[in-house]
Amino acid sequence: QAAKAAVNYTPTKADYQKVYNRIAEIMDDAGEYDDGSYGPVLLRLAWHASGTYDKATNTGGSNYATMRFDPEALHAANAGLAVARGLMDQVKREFPWISYGDLWTLGGVAAVQEMGGPKIPWRPGRIDGYARDATPDGRLPDAAQGAGHVKEIFARMGFTDQEAVALCGAHALGRCHRDRSGYDGPWTFSPTTFTNDYYTLLFDESWVWKKWGGPKQLEDKKTRSLMMLPTDYVLTQDTHFKKHAKAYAADSALFFRDFSAAFARLLELGVPFAAAEPWEMRSLDEQK
Numbered sequence: 549q550a551a552k553a554a555v556n557y558t559p560t561k562a563d564y565q566k567v568y569n570r571i572a573e574i575m576d577d578a579g580e581y582d583d584g585s586y587g588p589v590l591l592r593l594a595w596h597a598s599g600t601y602d603k604a605t606n607t608g609g610s611n612y613a614t615m616r617f618d619p620e621a622l623h624a625a626n627a628g629l630a631v632a633r634g635l636m637d638q639v640k641r642e643f644p645w646i647s648y649g650d651l652w653t654l655g656g657v658a659a660v661q662e663m664g665g666p667k668i669p670w671r672p673g674r675i676d677g678y679a680r681d682a683t684p685d686g687r688l689p690d691a692a693q694g695a696g697h698v699k700e701i702f703a704r705m706g707f708t709d710q711e712a713v714a715l716c717g718a719h720a721l722g723r724c725h726r727d728r729s730g731y732d733g734p735w736t737f738s739p740t741t742f743t744n745d746y747y748t749l750l751f752d753e754s755w756v757w758k759k760w761g762g763p764k765q766l767e768d769k770k771t772r773s774l775m776m777l778p779t780d781y782v783l784t785q786d787t788h789f790k791k792h793a794k795a796y797a798a799d800s801a802l803f804f805r806d807f808s809a810a811f812a813r814l815l816e817l818g819v820p821f822a823a824a825e826p827w828e829m830r831s832l833d834e835q836k
């Protein structure tokens with residue numbers, strides 16, 4: 549491999565496409581794991597690596613990939629992400645020239661695109677940092693809190709309410725795990741397909757507090773098989789959030805467009821890029 553052998557070789561878009569492809573293959577090779585895909589947990593890794601960004605101090609974010617180090621790896625918000633980091637380590641062994649921050653964010657891009665979501669413009673440029681670059685605990689949102697907390701956390705990263713609402717639509721994918729966050733269950737009936745179902749379900753179903761020994765979460769009254777976190781439910785309660793959540797429930801194309809823009813921006817927070825324009829990586833399907 550040219551990229552591996554030559555010291556001064558700068559990897560090209562084609563090299564990163566190879567990494568993307570390997571991630572996409574591993575994602576699908578999940579056997580009995582969860583709903584048969586590692587996509588959701590890889591997306592959560594990309595988000596937690598990026599969502600530590602603090603605009604005021606320009607610290608945190610996906611540059612440096614500090615979740616590799618304790619204590620950040622052990623922060624409660626990151627419980628369960630060792631699964632995703634382990635999968636990414638397999639890819640890193642095959643393509644050792646890629647930085648961890650580029651690898652993890654490219655994983656998020658592959659997850660969204662391969663599960664049927666919008667194209668996410670992406671470019672490399674993150675470098676590996678040190679444990680001393682790690683961010684303090686408490687920068688990621690706490691699911692037990694209300695609208696004020698959600699606004700505050702996303703505003704700290706530099707996001708508007710509209711962007712915060714669009715980003716939360718990622719909960720169409722994946723599920724909560726008792727042994728990770730303490731919460732339990734999926735948000736939608738198709739947790740491995742990127743849709744705007746998160747918003748339609750928020751408004752179309754009746755949500756009631758689940759009676760159980762676990763943390764406060766809601767369940768749909770009809771099937772009792774879906775869940776919402778307190779922070780998901782506030783999108784229907786806060787008037788500013790509600791306006792955007794309603795718009796995304798009514799218009800899937802609008803959600804796809806706004807999610808793509810906000811997620812691409814999330815992945816680049818705090819990353820000092822060279823001038824290069826972002827790329828559109830091709831899905832496995834497009835390369836058939």
Ligand code: HEM
Nearest residue numbers: 588589592595689690691715718722723724725728729779
């Ligand atoms: C899962 C909280 C925003 C993507 C989860 C879980 C919690 C949570 C508690 C369950 C973890 C587990 O038990 O495995 C929150 C809160 C948010 C937020 C409080 C904001 C208020 C986001 C955003 C994204 C995202 C912005 C991506 C853009 C995901 C995904 C999963 C997940 C894909 C499923 C992971 C899996 O299936 O393993 N989130 N989240 N979340 N979150 Fe979020």
